Amino acid sequence: xxxxxxxxxxxxxxxxYDKHTQATLPDIPDxxxxxxxxxxxxLLKGDLNERYSVCxxxxxxxxxxxxxxxxIIADGDSFTxxxxxxxxxxxxxxxxxxxxxxxxxxxxSENEGVVCGTASIxxxxxxxxxxxxxxxxxxxxxxxxEKITRLxxxxxxxxxxxxxFTVSGGARMQEGILSLMQMAKTSGAVKRHSDAGxxxxxxxxxxxxxxVTASFAMEADIILAEPNALVGFAGPRVIEQTTHQKLPAGFxxxxxxxxxxxxxxxxxxxKQKEYITNILSLHAAED
Amino acid sequence: xDAYERLKAARAKGRPTGxxxxxxxxxxxxxxxxxxxxGDDKAIVAGIGRLxxxxxxxxxxxxxxxTKEKVRRNFGAAHxxxxxxxxxQMKLAEKFKRPxxxxxxxxxxxxxIGAEERGEGQAIAENxxxxxxxxxxxxxxxxxxxGSGGALALAVADEVWMLENAVYSxxxxxxxxxxxxxxxxKVKEAAQCLKMTAQDLLYMGVVERVIKEPEDFGxxxxxxxxxxxxxxxxxxxxxxxCLLENRYGRFRKFGDEH
Numbered sequence: 001x002x003x004x005x006x007x008x009x010x011x012x013x014x015x016x017y018d019k020h021t022q023a024t025l026p027d028i029p030d031x032x033x034x035x036x037x038x039x040x041x042x043l044l045k046g047d048l049n050e051r052y053s054v055c056x057x058x059x060x061x062x063x064x065x066x067x068x069x070x071x072i073i074a075d076g077d078s079f080t081x082x083x084x085x086x087x088x089x090x091x092x093x094x095x096x097x098x099x100x101x102x103x104x105x106x107x108x109s110e111n112e113g114v115v116c117g118t119a120s121i122x123x124x125x126x127x128x129x130x131x132x133x134x135x136x137x138x139x140x141x142x143x144x145x146e147k148i149t150r151l152x153x154x155x156x157x158x159x160x161x162x163x164x165f166t167v168s169g170g171a172r173m174q175e176g177i178l179s180l181m182q183m184a185k186t187s188g189a190v191k192r193h194s195d196a197g198x199x200x201x202x203x204x205x206x207x208x209x210x211x212v213t214a215s216f217a218m219e220a221d222i223i224l225a226e227p228n229a230l231v232g233f234a235g236p237r238v239i240e241q242t243t244h245q246k247l248p249a250g251f252x253x254x255x256x257x258x259x260x261x262x263x264x265x266x267x268x269x270x271k272q273k274e275y276i277t278n279i280l281s282l283h284a285a286e287d
Numbered sequence: 288x289d290a291y292e293r294l295k296a297a298r299a300k301g302r303p304t305g306x307x308x309x310x311x312x313x314x315x316x317x318x319x320x321x322x323x324x325x326g327d328d329k330a331i332v333a334g335i336g337r338l339x340x341x342x343x344x345x346x347x348x349x350x351x352x353x354t355k356e357k358v359r360r361n362f363g364a365a366h367x368x369x370x371x372x373x374x375x376q377m378k379l380a381e382k383f384k385r386p387x388x389x390x391x392x393x394x395x396x397x398x399x400i401g402a403e404e405r406g407e408g409q410a411i412a413e414n415x416x417x418x419x420x421x422x423x424x425x426x427x428x429x430x431x432x433x434g435s436g437g438a439l440a441l442a443v444a445d446e447v448w449m450l451e452n453a454v455y456s457x458x459x460x461x462x463x464x465x466x467x468x469x470x471x472x473k474v475k476e477a478a479q480c481l482k483m484t485a486q487d488l489l490y491m492g493v494v495e496r497v498i499k500e501p502e503d504f505g506x507x508x509x510x511x512x513x514x515x516x517x518x519x520x521x522x523x524x525x526x527x528x529c530l531l532e533n534r535y536g537r538f539r540k541f542g543d544e545h
Contacts, residue, residue, distance in 0.1 A: 087545075092481075092482050094480055095480060142541060142542025142545065143542065143545055149539070171457050171458070172457075173458045173466070173467075173481070176456065176481050176483070177455060177481075177483070177488060178491065179457050180435060180439055180457040181493065181542070182542060183415055183436060183439060184439060187419060188416075188419040188443075188535050188538055192420075194416075209408075210436075211457075213408030213409075214407070214408040214409075214411040214436040215412050216412070217408070217412070218409040218412040219412050219416050232403050233411070234398030234402075234407070238398055238462075239398050239399060239400065242398050243398075248400065252403060256404075260404050260405070260406070
């Protein structure tokens with residue numbers, strides 16, 4: 001019956017796939033394949049990993065974690081991590097925050113929502129930060145703010161360029177106003193780095209929203225984005241609820257934000273290393 | 288009063304809005320309009336006036352008092368052009384060596400299609416970055432609601448003061464409740480958890496001063512006028528490098544214990 005399914009919550013494609021394909025594909029272990037949420041193609045995970053986690057059929061960019069990202073962008077084992085042990089605590093005693101942090105650490109195998117350090121990209125030394133979607137959706141609390149600020153301060157002291165990959169749901173409300181203060185703090189560090197004549201390139205990945213968009217994501221000299229990444233300040237659902245308007249097609253997708261003039265270029269994952277190497281090279285100090 | 292009661296007071300009908308402060312504290316106020324990019328946002332009032340004779344730049348959120356005015360002012364929720372207008376006036380203040388006074392009263396930056404398309408996030412980000420190194424003293428006073436990035440974009444200041452019933456938070460308690468508990472009626476609990484009152488923020492070092500609210504707001508203005516004048520005068524006498532170093536340090540300290 002049509003009416004029966006009318007108000008059903010949409011199925012999460014991946015979950016749906018996992019649940020419903022076991023009967024038809026009994027010999028293949030669950031974790032060997034995934035289905036593309038865009039074109040529904042069934043892909044072997046091994047193949048996907050070799051292709052930067054981009055769907056070979058339609059180009060959909062799967063979300064990847066910070067370590068995979070570093071593996072793609074940095075030369076060999078050039079990455080040296082800073083402040084790896086820095087952990088958040090429940091400063092304002094927000095209900096259930098301790099438990100959330102514990103889960104996030106377990107789920108992501110990271111101590112916090114951003115990984116920072118130095119690396120070389122195409123032979124060019126730089127400071128690198130990569131946010132992690134699987135740690136409380138890359139939300140910015142005091143540790144994320146502090147790590148990013150320290151990285152920019154280090155880069156300023158050592159006259160190094162910064163390359164950063166953003167993914168974030170925004171400021172972390174469990175740390176209250178102190179999260180909001182991180183927006184000003186990181187912005188100050190970016191400004192000092194910029195005023196000293198250093199280059200900062202940001203790559204906005206899906207999704208980059210809220211307090212991160214309204215601070216260091218939008219403050220780079222060169223702003224790139226991954227295809228189809230959601231880039232915005234307020235979330236689409238909140239806007240729909242507030243304005244009671246239907247959002248236009250492609251709203252807040254990187255391609256439209258690019259059309260509006262807020263992004264320099266959309267660069268697919270397989271081209272990013274080459275692209276950033278070229279940018280770093282164009283800004284490298286002449287001997 | 289608990290956090291929720293203060294929140295209600297901050298939003299109460301009849302509470303003085305930005306323009307009351309401007310009209311009662313400054314003389315010769317002349318409003319300046321437009322961001323020179325797109326338009327003039329009525330949710331933010333900006334201009335030049337005198338504070339006890341000293342020329343200053345004044346920027347304020349204005350929510351509006353009557354219903355008609357509220358709609359015209361978009362309830363104090365600014366679009367990107369509002370923040371760009373504010374920044375333009377701050378840059379002029381820097382050029383002409385005038386201090387800046389901001390009055391913050393907003394539920395947040397407007398979330399709508401046009402605001403997003405014209406770069407709400409980028410506009411706020413630019414203000415945060417530029418205000419951090421603005422070579423003139425800045426004092427921000429929270430007079431009602433201080434909603435997230437939309438409030439912070441006028442509050443990267445040398446000192447931040449708050450009226451005792453003003454609030455300042457990373458997210459509205461309604462938003463917090465609906466995300467955390469999927470229940471927007473738990474506003475009271477959320478307001479408590481977020482530590483959004485002036486007293487909480489003073490304790491955390493987010494604001495320097497909490498201003499007592501008299502029964503009759505009319506008696507508040509002369510004292511605030513004098514306090515602002517004294518503060519700006521002493522900030523003006525500081526060496527600019529020292530001023531900016533302190534401003535950076537003011538925000539740098541949040542979370543540096545890790």
